[in-house]
Amino acid sequence: MAPSWSLGSALRGMFAKPTIDDDTWDDLETALITADFGADLSEQLVEELRGKVERYRTTDPADLQRMLRETLEERFARLDSTLVLSARPAVVLVVGVNGVGKTTTIGKFAKFLISRGRSVLVGAADTFRAAAVEQLATWAERAGARVVRPQQPGQDPASVAFQSVETAQRDGVDIVLVDTAGRLQTKSGLMDELGKVKRVVEKLSPIAEVLLVLDATTGQNGVAQAEAFIEHAGVTGLVLTKLDGSAKGGFVLAVQERTNIPIKLIGQGEGIDDLAGFTPSSFVAQLVG
Numbered sequence: 001m002a003p004s005w006s007l008g009s010a011l012r013g014m015f016a017k018p019t020i021d022d023d024t025w026d027d028l029e030t031a032l033i034t035a036d037f038g039a040d041l042s043e044q045l046v047e048e049l050r051g052k053v054e055r056y057r058t059t060d061p062a063d064l065q066r067m068l069r070e071t072l073e074e075r076f077a078r079l080d081s082t083l084v085l086s087a088r089p090a091v092v093l094v095v096g097v098n099g100v101g102k103t104t105t106i107g108k109f110a111k112f113l114i115s116r117g118r119s120v121l122v123g124a125a126d127t128f129r130a131a132a133v134e135q136l137a138t139w140a141e142r143a144g145a146r147v148v149r150p151q152q153p154g155q156d157p158a159s160v161a162f163q164s165v166e167t168a169q170r171d172g173v174d175i176v177l178v179d180t181a182g183r184l185q186t187k188s189g190l191m192d193e194l195g196k197v198k199r200v201v202e203k204l205s206p207i208a209e210v211l212l213v214l215d216a217t218t219g220q221n222g223v224a225q226a227e228a229f230i231e232h233a234g235v236t237g238l239v240l241t242k243l244d245g246s247a248k249g250g251f252v253l254a255v256q257e258r259t260n261i262p263i264k265l266i267g268q269g270e271g272i273d274d275l276a277g278f279t280p281s282s283f284v285a286q287l288v289g
Helices: 007-015 021-034 039-056 061-077 102-114 130-143 159-169 192-200 218-223 227-234 250-259 280-288
Strands: 091-094 122-123 146-148 175-179 208-216 237-241 263-267 276-279
Touching: 007 021, 007 061, 007 091, 007 280, 021 061, 039 061, 039 250, 061 250, 061 280, 091 102, 091 159, 091 192, 102 122, 102 130, 102 159, 102 175, 102 237, 102 263, 122 130, 122 280, 130 146, 146 159, 146 208, 159 192, 192 208, 192 227, 208 218, 208 263, 218 227, 237 250, 250 263, 263 280
Parallel strands: 091 175, 091 208, 122 146, 122 175, 208 237, 237 263
Antiparallel strands: 263 276
């Protein structure tokens, strides 16, 4: 269901007014905060736009709309959103806390890649939850990807990752997506375990991407939960799931600004095709209109 409020609809009403006035700035800041840009970033954007409006001596809301679009695009484009998948096989580790949609995201990402002519193998290296392996296998098979499962319950995650890459090398598979644990029921630290997976995989092949999955509906709390991954896991890109259009679209920029890591993929639905590469210009056009 479409959200009852969206940034686009709020801005359309504002930009339809005959002139830029004091209310425009209050309304713009309120709209940005409501769209989850966060108070600090919203204030920064408004001040930046005030400066541009004064510099160009315009009172036309259409100019302000264009400036907002350009300003957001510039901020997004500061970091490169291109997926780096040229190696063969290109090995991608997918990380994130449990509950953010990591497993379903891997299935959707596999489908995204396969629909673009790539062969994909999924490594079920979250071996601490048997249900995670079965769920991942179901999504991967729906996408048309091969799956490497643990050979016994509770198998060492690094060995599953190693087998996955080894299989891909042997069979000429283009891309390997490795699922990893979001938490452990053991005494060893999660980041230590993830570091081990990386070291073992790198004996066979460089890691092309480490993608951190975040649930957009949890906002800044979700980023706080994922700080350990950001600090220790060598994250190269973010995947935002459960993004409900422009109602919370500001979180996309807010999280990139906070983490200094580019958004690479966004999910806006529950279906297996509901994952897309992130393109700043098209996203901003959807956001601002």
